[in-house]
Amino acid sequence: MDRIANLGSQKAVVIFSKSSCYMSHAIKRLFYEQGVxxxxxxxxxxxxxxxMECALIRLGCSPAVPAVFIGGKFVGSATTVMTLHVNGSLNKLLKDAGALWL
Incomplete structure (x- = not known):
């Protein structure tokens, strides 16, 4: 769990993913399209x-990936991130974390 927290705070946005996971791909693409x-x-x-996958599950991710950290804090999985994006809250989180400048 400490390793997840440490890795999750190394950059403004950190995504735990699996290369074969289509939802992980979609979430990564969402952030890239935002300029992050x-x-x-x-x-x-x-x-x-x-x-790390077991630690993410204990943290509350189900499924374990994608798991997104913004500003060193666990935000959630794909459903949470998409909800934040749709309701407009994601941009504020990204700006507050220093991941977006606009």
Missing amino acids: SPMIHELDQDSRGKE
């Missing part, structure tokens, strides 16, 4: 990926 350059951790390409 997130730090991506592909769990299926990390030797400790299974351990």
Whole structure:
């Protein structure tokens, strides 16, 4: 759990993902289209990926990926991020975290 918190705070936006997950791909694309350059951790390409996946599940992610951290705080999974995007709250979070300048 400490590793997740540490990695989640290394950049303004951090996404835990799996390279084969279509929702992870969609969330990464959403951030790129917003002009955000997130730090991506592909769990299926990390030797400790299974351990991190279990920690994300304990944190409340179901499924474990994608899991998004903004400003060092756990925001949620794809459903939460999409809800924030649709209701306009995502931009404010990104600006407050220093991930967006506009």
